[in-house]
Every structure is written in structure tokens, then in C-alpha cells.
Amino acid sequence: MPKYKYLGKATQKVDALERVTGKAAFGADIHLPGMLHGKVLRSPHPHAIIKAIDYGMALKLEGVKAVVTSKDLPSLEDARASFGGEVSIDQEHLRKLFLAHDKVLFEGHPIAAVAATSLEIAEQALELIKVEYEVLPPVEDAFKAMQPNAPLLHPYLYPKTLGQKPKNPGNVATIMFHERGDAEKGFAEADVVVEESFETAMVHQVYIEPQVDAAQVEEDGKVTLWTANQGIFNVQSQLSSILNIPLGSINVVPMEIGGGFGGKIITYVESLTIMLSQKAGRPVKMVMSREEVFKATGPGSPGYFTIKVGAKKNGKITAAYIKMIHDCGAFPGGPTPMASLVSFGPYNIPSIKVDGYDVVTNKPRVQAYRAPGGTPVNFSVESTMNVLADKLGVDPLKFRMQNYAKEGDYMVNDQRYNRIGVKAVLDRVVSSSHWNTPWEGPNRGRGMALGFWIGAAGTSSALVLINSDGSATGVSGQVDLTGTRTSTQQIIAEELQMPLEKVNVKVGDTDSTPYTMGSFGSRTTYSFGTAVYRASRDALAQMKARAATQLKVNPEDVEYAEGRFWSKKDPEKAVSWNEVARSTITRGEGVVTGRGTVTGLGHAPEFTAQIADVEVDPETGKVYVKRFTAIQDAGLAINPMQVEGQIQGGVTQGIGWGMSEYYYYDKGKLRNASFLDYRMPTSLDVPMIDIEIVEVPASEGPYGVRGVGEVSIVPPPAAIAEAIYRATGVRMNKLPMTPEAVLWAIKTKDKEREPVAANGDS
Amino acid sequence: MRLFEFAAPKSLEEAYKILSRADADVRALAGGTDLIDQVHQGRRKPSIVMDIKGIPEMKRLAFDREGLHIGAGASCTDIYNFPPVKKNYISIAESAALVGSVQIQNRAGIGGNICNAAPSADTAPSLIVHNARVVIAGPKGQRVLPIEQFFLGPGQNAMAKDEILLGIVVPPPPASSASHYLRFIPREEMDIAVAGVASMVVIDPKSKVCKTARIALASVAPTPVRAKDAEAVLEGHVINEALIREAGEKAINAAKPITDVRGSIEYRKELVKVLTRRTLTKCLETLGNR
Secondary structure (H helix, E strand, C coil), X not given: CCCCCCCCCCCCCCCHHHHHCCCCCEHHHCCCCCCEEEEEEECCCCCEEEEEEECHHHHHCCCEEEEECHHHCCXXXXXXXXXXXXXXXXHHHHHHHHCCCCEECXXXXXXXXXXXXXXXHHHHHHHCXXXXXXXXXXXXXXXXXXXXXXXXXXXXXXXXCCXXXXXXXXXXXXXXXXXECCHHHHHHHCCEEEEEEEECCCECCCCCCCCEEEEEECCCCCEEEEECXXXXXXXXXXXXXXXXXXXXXXEEEECEXXXXXXXXXXXXXXXXXXXXXXXXXXXXEEECCHHHHHHHCCCECCEEEEEEEEECCCCCEEEEEEEEEEECCCCCCCCHHHHHHHHCCCECCCEEXXXXXXXXXXXXXXXXXXXXXXXXHHHHHHHHHHHHHHHHCCCHHHHHHHHECCCXXXXXXXXXXXXCCHHHHHHHHHHCHHHHCCCCCCCEEEEEEEEEECCCCCCEEEEEEECCCCCEEEEECCCCCCCHHHHHXXXXXXXXXXXXXXXXXXXXXXXXXXXXXXXXXXXXXXXXXXXXXXXXXXXXXXXXXHHHHHHCCCHHHEEEECCEEEECCCXXXXXXXXXXXXXXXXXXXXXXXXXXXXXXXXXXXXXXEEEEEEEECCCCCCEEEEEEEEEEEXXXXXXXXXXXXXXXXXXXXXXXXXXXXXXXXXXXXXXCCCCCCCCCCCCCCCCCEEEEEECCCCCCCHHXXXXXXXXXXXXXXXXXXXXXXXXXXXXXXXXXXXXXXXXXXHHHHHHHHCCCCCCCCC | CCCCEEECCXXXXXXXXXXXXCCCCEXXXXXCCCHHHXXXXXXXXXXXXXXXXXXXXXXXXXXXXXXXXEECCCEHHHHHHCHHHHXXXXXHHHHHCCCCCHHHHHHCEHHHHHHCCCCCCCHHHHHHHCXXXXXXXXCCEEEEEEHHHCEEECCEECCCXXXXXXXXXXXXXCCCEEEEEEEECCCCCCCCCCEXXXXXXXXXXXXXXXXXXXXXXXXXXXXXXXXXXXXXXXXXXXXXXXXXXXXXXXXXXXCCCCCECCECHHHHHHHHHHHHHHHHHHHHHHHHHC
């Protein structure tokens, strides 16, 4: 008999009908009486001092109701809070990010915002605002930023470091050194040492729905904000802090969200919308355009890596070194700490040394992008491992079988792994039909790579209300980004042993639900699922107590199954769940509300192995991904269909990252801020992505569930790069691996292989 | 986006009246897949957007002794599904089926594609190798231009402010001829050519000598261009592997590309070479199969 009745099943999405009928209300569906439309004036320059802003003409345009600039910002009482989880940003910089103060630091940096009675009037008003700039040379990339004479973005910036603080300010925001074991000794013991360098590009999450919100500020200063962010309480605390409004005076209402991938944790237009509504005394709505989204929200960080790995002849790794530089855009806070953790995560390596740098440049400030920092570093490390395996003469899979990490081994940050599934995913590769089906012929190759993501846990809360008809309602402020309502329904049904259709799920606003962290960091099903589990158990315990009273037995003597309570001692003594539920609104101890909350679960690490088959057109360099399999440890897949969907989405984004997506900058200006020239893969560019779910239960939390949302994006570029190598003999060490890049690499290799003409004779 | 006046004339006379308005900056709208985006982005700020799809002549699709008549408002889907196009103008059918995506092809047509005058327009090289003529009309009358004279530069065509495109006429293809179009895009759909090549060859069935060769390139110059050096390599000869390779090399002479996000100068030239070879090979295959 299966262990669970409702878990591990592809139940229908709770919100499936409203989605397919178009009834689901997204941010752009908000319409309020008297609502104004907001638009943002943005800097055309990547780096400039704002000398003066004159918006007098704009205010005179009929229909314009308010204009705001940084002069309208309230003063702050306590500075230095920080936000945003894995790629966090501090309060001062978040304020400067959403509205430039004295300086613009990237093309598209907001300078002023206008609220008007129509969008067209707001747009016209922007043209009437005069800004006087002193244009400065842009700092175009991390290397240029680190040069001694580079222009400074922030004249006050000194690196965060445990080492010695430099004498002068610079563009380096963080310096990270770390060593575990003795790397020098480890390399000395190695028989083979390889060193490779890599470069990856700035990419965007490209959620389909642009940032959108509406704000209504009441006469007493209370704010209602409708927004499509990944976390309503995160929005509440950010806005409270940067706009100096009491937290309890801001009610954040979640709308359906059209994708986030880490890019909708930090607020952008929300603060401007509130400031405009405060000034205009009317509700204001703001919708970003795609161009604005590309230029002025938070893309994923580009990285530069040098990796060195040594191994014995028998294939055992002895030491590894990584130097990484992350370009974090206009303000400090890049993915270096997370990237260092991901780097050698799948391996058991006795000594590891890490040098990391986060550097500021005149680009939009980076944010989290699905396993933030994971994909670039994994591409670099896994590619290096493949070079090493090649040198040692072992195939990449065998090499990994010799070196994988297991429970009790150290992570790069000196913590030990709890139960993990690296071996389980590798074993599945060995037995998979993909790995065992030959992929031969000219210009064809197969690659594989491992991926790791640590996953977050955090604080979560949920309520389970028992209604008088015996049905249950799960209530929380957990934004449903990835099917949370559906897994919540499954958990409640499982614990209360009631049919799915008797369980309703409601996502409420910050005024009416208990605090819960946002939906990010692979934490939702793991941590929030734990809160739902606890709330369900609490509701059941309370129901048992009420049944005990009615049955006149001790609560511990009450048994429950499938809608029926009975006495352990006298099974004939029984009362139905519905009867007990009905009685709660009229007598006894009253209504039942199950409460569940959780903080500080341990990690539930995610591991994956992915296999890619490619075919390369040697004359154009175009790479066709013909087959792809992702094998992932989900701990327990509460809803396998949703898990598969998550993994397919992550792999698709990883393929885009690896092959076609990048920010194309020219003198600090973005030249491809549109879907035409920022090339996400279309459905025709990815093959069917086969999923194999492996279930190694996590050490903590109910059911052994692990987060599944992020790791799938980590290894696709590495797996594809290896496949390209097997197909063509060229190693691609730079992302994206565009057709042009692949073609030139092939041509360079062919030239090197041309026999040198003998002199005269023959 | 600036507000504009919208007009939907039901006849050419009505359209000419609108075009004659002195103060008006009229843009004709067929599928609108380029224009709407341009207006949205503020790249074009017309005072009148005039939908021409309600004018019967604009939807014309016919094949007669004069050749193929394509009304300026005919959609790509209608065009490539028109049997005479499938049969006689393979290159035109192929390029119409490449514009944008299936959804876009249901709206967009060849008329709009050429009026937009993007150097990358997929249908332009095919029309050039097929010797197409454009019919331009306005309050002052009609005129006909060879398609090669229609493109003046990126976004610029040979029509005056008060003229609109009525349609395109493509002469019947010569006997024993074949044409093909190939373009290169990094993706499989929803993309713009990094380079595109159309080739048309006429082969004497007995001697196998190439009587005529026409090769035209997209996306590698400010306008679509003929690759005359490559054509000269082939004409008067029996086309073989070596000549195809040479034609590929010579086609590069006509390419004056730029480096941008879609590709570098060198890459585009390389693609011209490869695509020229591949289209010529396909033409020979088609003729061999007939």
C-alpha cells in the first residue's frame, strides 16, 4: 500500500481553471476608481551627475497630478537594514536604486516619476522634464572597474573584507578569501593539475510579466499596495524601511504573478507608485515596459573564473582552487558567497581555496536569478572537471563516481552535509535509457554535468481553518509562484484525511495573514510546507480534543481516520468529523484554527545530474540540442507533475543562458533590450526535456521534501559545453556559446590541425 | 505612444483622399506587425494610420500570363498556401513561411515586409531573384518599379509621402528553373536573419548549362543586394561542386555588413558563403528531382 494518499500524485492545479479561462487577476488587471497612471523618467546615460531637474513644464500639462524626485524622499531614522535574501542589498542602496539621488549609475536609472490621468499624458509629461547632467565615463565591466584609475561609482565604497581594508575607496564591493585544508599541499600531491579560465554574460530572468503595481494612500497615511512580487512581507518591510512608513500601515495585496525567478524580490516601481499616490491623493498604477525591465531591473550577474583542480593518477581529486569575479552592477551585493558554495559542491575535495570579488559597474544592479550565482560557476567548475577527466583518461561519469560528496563531507563553507543524493542521481545516470542509448555519428556529442544548490529554509507560517461543514481552508500570505496552493491542498488533505475538494486554499494580504517569508530560494514547499503540515496537525489535535469531549474520553484515547473519530478503548464510541466541525460554532471550546509556524530548518540540498545530446552544424556553428535528460533528487515530490514542470523550466532557462542569452552593451548602453535581440529559446529551440525524479529524503522537515525550484538551471551550460566538445573537439569557455562563437572555435581548431606544408619537396 | 487618427478606407479612391491631406503623415497598415511596434516604441509617429486591408484590390492574389499578382494586403499565409506560389515560386513561398512566426504570418504580408524596407526582410531576396516589379499608387496615378529600385536604405523605400504600395507582380518563372531561399538565425523561429540568401538558376535541360543565375542577399548591406559576381561564375557553365564553392566565395563581394548584436561582419560574410552554396545545391536538387 502506498505511504500517502494525496502526496506524490499529480493532482490538478488548484488554480488551473481560473488560469485557463483567463479569470486569474494579475497585477495589470487592477483598476481602481480615480486611478492615475504612473511613468518613470529614466537616465539615458550609464554614468552621470544630476546637476538639476526642472519639472515645472510637466506639472503644467493638463492631466498631470504629481511629479516626484529624490527630493521627495522622506528622511530615514534607522539605516542599514538589508533585503533580498541570496543577493541582498542594503537600505541606502535600495533607495538609490529605485530613484537616483545625485548620480545616475546605469542606463535606465530612475530620475523622476509622473502620475497623470492617462498613460499618454504621463508619457508626454516625461518629455517636458528637463534634466541637466554632467556625463561621466562609464565603468563598463568588472575588469575595467578594478583598474587603479577607473572612475569611481561610489566615492565612499570600501570593500567588505575580513582582510586588510585598502587605503583608498574603489569599485570592489566584497573581497572573500577562504581556505579549507592545505591547498598548496594538495596540488603538490596531485599527479595531474589543470587550470582553465571562463567568462559568462549578464542575463535576465525574463519573467513574462513585467513589474506592475498599484498603490492607494489614504488620508491617514495608510497604504494599500497591489503587487506581483515573490513575497508580500518582504515588500512590506522594504517599503516601510525605505519610505519610513510604519510597517503596520502598509497592506500588501498579492496579485497572481507571471514569473519571478528571483527577480521579483526587490521592489522597483512600488516605492515610486506610493510616493506618487501620497502626493496626488489618488490611486496610482505603474506598469513597466519590457525595455524598462531589461534596462533597469535586476539581471543575473556575469562572472569571470579561474579554476584549478589537481588529482591523483587514480582519479581522486586532491585540491581545488577558484578565483571568481562577479560584476554586480551599480550597487554592492553580488552572488560571490553563494557561488563559492555551489562551486565544488558535488565533490569531496580535501583542500579548497577560494578568492572572490564582487565589483560594481555602470550596469543595472544584479539580483537573484534562480540559484543565483550557481550557473556561471558550475559551468566553469564542471567544464574544468571534464578537462581533468579527459587528461586522466576516464569518462566524465566514472570520474564523478570517484569523487562525489556524501553525508558528513564538508561543504566549501566548512559546514557538513546532512543527507544528500549525489550518488543517487549518478546511479540513475548509469541506469538511464538516455545514457545507455548510443549517440553517434559526425558532429554529434553527449555531455553530462552535476549541479548543486543549497536551498533556503527561513520562516514560514500558515493557518488551517476548520469550517462548520467539515471542510478546511488553508490560509497564508505565501505567494503562489510555482503551485504552492496545490501542494498546500495536498498536505492538508493528507493530514486531515479528507478529499482534496474539501480543502480550499487562500492566499491573503499582509493585513490578514501571519508573517511568512517570500517564495524564493527553493524554500517554499520545504519550509512553508512544514508550516502547513504543522497547522494541519494542530487543527487535527484540536478537533481530537473536541471529539474527546463529545465522546467523554481523554483526548489521547481518540483515534481518527477518514472523517471519523472513535475511542481507542471502545471503537463503538464514535463521532464524525463533520459533526465535530458543526459543533465548533455553537458550543464547547469553539472554532478550530490550526496554526503552524517554523523557523530555522536545516538545509535540504538539491542535487541534479543532466545529460545533453547535441548536433553541431560545422559550417555555421549552430548547435542543436537534440535530447536532454534531467535527473534530480526531490526528496519527495509532493506533486510530480509540478516538479517536472519546474525542472523543465529551469533547464530551458539554463539552455538559454548557455547558448543565446546575453546583455549586449556598447559604451555602457544596452543594445538589445527587447525580446527580438535578447534571445530566449523558443519552444522549437529546446527538445523534450525528460525528467527522472530520484527521492532521497531530506534530513529534516516532513515527508523528506526538498526544494526543487532552482538546481535545474545550474548545469545545462556545462552539460551542453561538454557535448559540443565531444561533437567538435572544441572547448567553449565563454557563455553564451552562440553559433558565431562555436564556428570561430571550430575554425581556430581546424587551422591548428592543418599540417604545416613541407618545404619544397613532395 | 503618441495618439493618432485611424482610417480604414474601403476603396482606393477613399485611400487617395486620405493620402492627399496636406497636413497628414499617413502610414499604411497591412498586418501591422512592424508598424504597431514602431508606433509603440515611438520610432514612428504617424498622424494617421490607414488600414488598407478593407480595399478589395489590396487582398488580390492571382496567377495569369503576366505572372503572379500579390496584393499589398495579402498575408504570408495566404501567399504561401496559394498553389501557383507553391508550385512556381518556391523561394517566395519559403521566405513567406519564414517571416516572424506562424501567428505573425497570419497577419503580416509580403507588401508590408518590403515597405518596411528592413535590410533583413526575408521576402526581398526572393522577389529580386524572381525579377518582381512593384506597383505603387497615389492620387497622382500609378507607377511600376523593378523591385531592386524599391529599397533605398534601412527603413526607406522609393515611395513618396502620398503613395502606397498596391501590389507586386512577379513574372512567370522561366522553364527549367528553380529557386530557393535560406536564412540563418540563431533560433528556430521568431527571429531576424543574420544573413539570408535567395538563388534562382535556369538550366538548359539538354546541355545542363546554366543560362541564368540570380542570387540576392539579405541582412548584409543597407538594402537587399544582388550578388552579381557570384552569378557570373555560374552563367554559361555546367554547375558543379567547384563552381558552387566559387560562387559562395564571390557572393561575399556583394556583402557590406555591419557588426551588431546579431553577428559580426566576418560571421555574416561567412554565412553568405555557406548559404549561397546551400541554396544553389538545393536548386540543382530541385531541378534534378523534376
